[in-house]
Amino acid sequence: MTPTRTWGYAYSLLMDTSRFPLIPGAQPMLITKGDGVWLEAASGQRILDAGGGAIVTNIGHGRPEIAEVAAKALKQLDYVVPLFATESRVALVDEVSDNWLPDPSWRCVFVSGGSESIDAAIRVAQLHHVACGRHERHKVIGRDVSYHGATIGALAVGSHDRRRKGLELTLPAMPKTSHHDPEQLEKIIEIEGAHTISAFVGEPVIGAAAGAYVPPDDYWPTVSEICARHDILVIADEVMTGFGRLGTKMGHEALDFTPDIIAAGKGLGGGYVPIGGVYTRADVVEPIGNTDLALMFYTFAGHDLCCAVSRKVLQILREENLVERAEIMGTFLRDRLDAEFGEHPNVEEVRGRGLLQGLGLVADRDSGAPFPRSAAFADQVAGIALENGVWVYPSGSGSFDDAVMFGPPFVATEDHVDQMVNVARHAIDAAAAALT
Ligand SMILES: Cc1ncc(COP(=O)(O)O)c(C=O)c1O
Structure with a gap:
């Protein structure tokens, strides 16, 4: 079987460009198998x-024990609306809370990927302030450079110029600060007014936008101190750095700070299932729970299959x-x-x-x-x-x-x-x- 339509960045949507984006003139490769560190083409x-x-x-790819967990999960349950608990949902919350988060009292919600986790984290931060009566706090400070995903909200707080191109006027304007100089954050807060800002979002180590850029040692501790002083919530975008990638359980540990909210995806499902999550302290979400504000879920949030598989992925990470x-x-x-x-x-x-x-x-x-x-x-x-x-x-x-x-x-x-x-x-x- 040879792919006849493009299978590049835009998948088969841009059907007239039947080519593989990285190798001029080449057809997309048909990948048929994964095993350990290897992918195999047809x-x-x-x-x-x-x-x-x-x-x-x-x-690693092709773990049979993951396939077994997935088959068992699907035999038992398919779709369950996120309002209900399922055994796999409960077990994944326990696994993540007990072993991966800054404290077991942190709260979790699971979504379907990294961009969704950033959008949901922004909504949590925003609604936290509204629930506390701080209605004017509607801006999220992002960084130049950064990448937080491809939804409108995630693109708005990010600054990956190639990925924003053509959409600049569509995206809500959000303030941006330096990726390396924390003092600039203080200035931006002064210009915008702390009373207008709900959160600051950044990747502990910048991935897609900067090829694994690590900020100076004092960057994150100083940013955290500045944000705390102004009641601005720190969202750590750990979509890439979470779940072991930096050699620590979560990436913020390697950069010496503790965020208020974490968004993380990718490694949570190990590539076997599409999943992400938002994690935060109880005092961030409790005020929202005391209001009629809707912290709306996504239809496929915490899909049972994804939760069952992700729990196994995290167990393997720990046990091995x-x-x-x-x-x-x-x-x-x-x-x-x-x-x-x-x-x-x-x-x-x-x-x-x-x-x-x-x-x-x-x-x-x-x-x-x-x-x-x-x-x-x-x-x-x-x-x-x-x-x-x-x-x-x-x-x-x-x-x-x-x-x-x-x-x-x-x-x-x-x-x-x-x-x-x-x-x-x-x-x-x-x-x-x-x-x-
Ligand atoms: C740091 C970071 N945040 C968010 C995202 C968006 O995640 P997804 O592509 O799963 O929506 C990415 C994707 O590369 C990312 O690297």
């Missing part, structure tokens, strides 16, 4: 999943010590990247935490001059790496325009890391040579 080609898909796959492994393998990957790219003329920076590592790509390391956007350099690198059997995640926007990320399954070995680094080296050299 042609027989094996692809090392160094990007964990879109930084999703954590326990995979979070610790993410830390150990993250250090190994980082050392290999530093050794290979520390002096590379087209790599401005090696960055990241745990198993979320990135390379900032530039035309000239010394001057920091970027490649022209028309060169789509990160995409070229990803395309060449893929032709050589490794999937790396092309990323970047704005001042971080070209980057690639490595976010492999936590079960990756040293040999896998060697292979992904060697292929990335070849791909960057080849893509740069093609431009000269």
Whole structure:
């Protein structure tokens, strides 16, 4: 079976562009199987999943025990409206609260993905203030650069310029502050007026928009202190960094702060099911519960199958010590990247935490001059790496325009890391040579 319509970024919606976006002239690859760190194409080609898909796959592909849990769940229940409890919902709440959140008293709601979790987190923050009588607090401060998802709300608080393009006038205007300088936040709050701001949202480590950018050590503690002083809720977008990716249970632990609200998806379902979640302290949601404000759920929120599978994913992460492994393998990957790219003329920076590592790509390391956007350099690198059997995640926007990320399954070995680094080296050299 060969895909006849495009299966690229826009899936089959843009049917006239029947091509694979990363490899010029190529047809989309038909992926038929996943096993451990590997994806297998119908042609027989094996692809090392160094990007964990879109930084999703954590326990590895093709786990039979997950398939068993999924089959059992579906035999027992299909759709149950989110107003009811189910055994799998209750069990997942317990698993997450007892093992992954800052405190077991935190509250959870499950949604169907990362963008939904950000939208829901914004609604929780907003309604918290309204319930407390602070009706004017209607703005959420985001950061330049950032990516929080593709719904209108998530795009509005984000600043990924390529992904907002053409929608700028549609998106509600939200204030943006620096991704690295906490003092700028103080100034923005002064300009906007603290009484108009409900929340601040940021990724502990910036993923798709900045290729695994880690802010200075004092960034998050200072941001948290400033927000607390102004009664502004801190939303940590842990869609990428949550559930072990940074080598800590949740990403905020690695960055030394505790948010008021966490939005997290991706690794929660390990790539086996579409799921996300919003998690917060009881005192954030209790005021809402005392009003007639509707904290509306999504139809598929906390789908029983997704909850059953996600609970198993989280149990595997714990029982196989995979979070610790993410830390150990993250250090190994980082050392290999530093050794290979520390002096590379087209790599401005090696960055990241745990198993979320990135390379900032530039035309000239010394001057920091970027490649022209028309060169789509990160995409070229990803395309060449893929032709050589490794999937790396092309990323970047704005001042971080070209980057690639490595976010492999936590079960990756040293040999896998060697292979992904060697292929990335070849791909960057080849893509740069093609431009000269
Ligand atoms: C930090 C972050 N937040 C939100 C999202 C949106 O998640 P989803 O694509 O599952 O809606 C993403 C997706 O890449 C992300 O990286």
